[in-house]
Amino acid sequence: MVTEVPGPKARALLEKKFEHVPRGPFNTVQTFVTKAEGALVTDVDGNTFIDFAGAIGTLNVGHRPKGVTDALHQQIDQYLHTCFHVMMYEPYIQLAEKLNEITPGEHKKKTFFLSSGAEAVENAVKIARKYTGRKGIISFERGFHGRTFMSMSLTSKVKPYKYEFGPFAPETYKWPYPYYFHTKLKPRELDDSLLKQFHTFFLSEVPPEEIAAIIMEPVQGEGGFVIPSPYFVQQVKEICEKYNILFIADEIQTGFGRTGKMFAIEHFGVVPDIITMSKSLGAGLPISAVTAKADIIDAPNPGEIGGTYGGSPLGCVAALEVIDFIQEKNLLNRSVEIGNAFKKRFEALQEQCEQIGEVRQLGAMCAIEFIKDPITKEPNKELVADILEKVQQKGLIVMSAGLFGNIIRLLTPLVITDEQLKEGFEVLAEAILECCRN
Numbered sequence: 001m002v003t004e005v006p007g008p009k010a011r012a013l014l015e016k017k018f019e020h021v022p023r024g025p026f027n028t029v030q031t032f033v034t035k036a037e038g039a040l041v042t043d044v045d046g047n048t049f050i051d052f053a054g055a056i057g058t059l060n061v062g063h064r065p066k067g068v069t070d071a072l073h074q075q076i077d078q079y080l081h082t083c084f085h086v087m088m089y090e091p092y093i094q095l096a097e098k099l100n101e102i103t104p105g106e107h108k109k110k111t112f113f114l115s116s117g118a119e120a121v122e123n124a125v126k127i128a129r130k131y132t133g134r135k136g137i138i139s140f141e142r143g144f145h146g147r148t149f150m151s152m153s154l155t156s157k158v159k160p161y162k163y164e165f166g167p168f169a170p171e172t173y174k175w176p177y178p179y180y181f182h183t184k185l186k187p188r189e190l191d192d193s194l195l196k197q198f199h200t201f202f203l204s205e206v207p208p209e210e211i212a213a214i215i216m217e218p219v220q221g222e223g224g225f226v227i228p229s230p231y232f233v234q235q236v237k238e239i240c241e242k243y244n245i246l247f248i249a250d251e252i253q254t255g256f257g258r259t260g261k262m263f264a265i266e267h268f269g270v271v272p273d274i275i276t277m278s279k280s281l282g283a284g285l286p287i288s289a290v291t292a293k294a295d296i297i298d299a300p301n302p303g304e305i306g307g308t309y310g311g312s313p314l315g316c317v318a319a320l321e322v323i324d325f326i327q328e329k330n331l332l333n334r335s336v337e338i339g340n341a342f343k344k345r346f347e348a349l350q351e352q353c354e355q356i357g358e359v360r361q362l363g364a365m366c367a368i369e370f371i372k373d374p375i376t377k378e379p380n381k382e383l384v385a386d387i388l389e390k391v392q393q394k395g396l397i398v399m400s401a402g403l404f405g406n407i408i409r410l411l412t413p414l415v416i417t418d419e420q421l422k423e424g425f426e427v428l429a430e431a432i433l434e435c436c437r438n
Ligand SMILES: Cc1ncc(COP(=O)(O)O)c(C=O)c1O
Pocket: 056, 116, 117, 118, 119, 121, 144, 145, 146, 147, 217, 221, 222, 250, 251, 252, 253, 254, 278, 279
């Protein structure tokens, strides 16, 4: 399926790219797409790839599902943009109503829209501050919330996200997030020791009455698909309730079926006060959402939140189709199936390859963590880089994650066929074995 990456046409475009585009925006695959469908992507040189990255978790419904493209064509023929702040349009209201219905919690909710994940995070923080009258925001170590100033301040990876970009937003604090693979403690012991630190934090750093919100990814995305225990998440929520701190679930990477539930937080038995969503909500259209308890999200006055493109008509009609598609095609079950197949395949491989430290997944949020040896568990970034290079030449798009870049993460479209999944797994498994033996 793949002859050479980059091929001749891609090399010509790369030259132009180096000339006209700065180095800052990174690229995983050194070629250029011409067509994509389902879980397959074809490049300018006719190479076809199986997509295990899904535009970093943006394409749970796959590339160009027909319902979405039909709705977009229809919308293009009616109107493109009036800006919701100038003249309103119905799809915005329909989508808000839909998200209020499907997000966790029986309470009255309201929703508004933006264009990117980082913007949703920015606005969640603004709303939390306005509602509580407090300034402090707590996020978690290894967390990722975006590249704008507040979201970057809440992010916890220095290179490449924060290096030499400070000063960062004041009144932001980091709490440790459990990482059971990297402790000698039992999960409950680790959870309890972290929770104890949180209580000390309120004595040593800042009182709880000054904290507006705690923002948490229910499963860490960029941080390496790290999965906390329900007990830990529930205890954090309990701290929030005790001190009237708002709990923000950042579902930007975990949402819309990725973990086998519509929202990952549903695995943990916690109802958040505010939810941020983006990525797979729009099937590739730039749209994000903030849903919250009605009284909380109504705290800002007219004009205090919003934006020219927030909740564009195209984004809204795409998102409405996405939600129907997930439900109609039963993609939550498919997500679980993909996760189970992954676990079976790569746990078997772990027995042949001691550099595989851990295979973990929640639904189709799947990761393999690579280490140098099983005793020290030292991260093996170089091995992951080799594997990624090798699979690309064999027609598979995969990305890394983690503070040390030593984790391979799978965010494949949930519409991937069994054959494509099997083929992708084989390419990945072969590359892992080859690189581990070298
Ligand atoms: C959990 C989480 N929050 C926020 C963001 C930022 O989203 P965007 O890149 O659309 O600004 C991301 C992006 O990867 C994310 O994974």
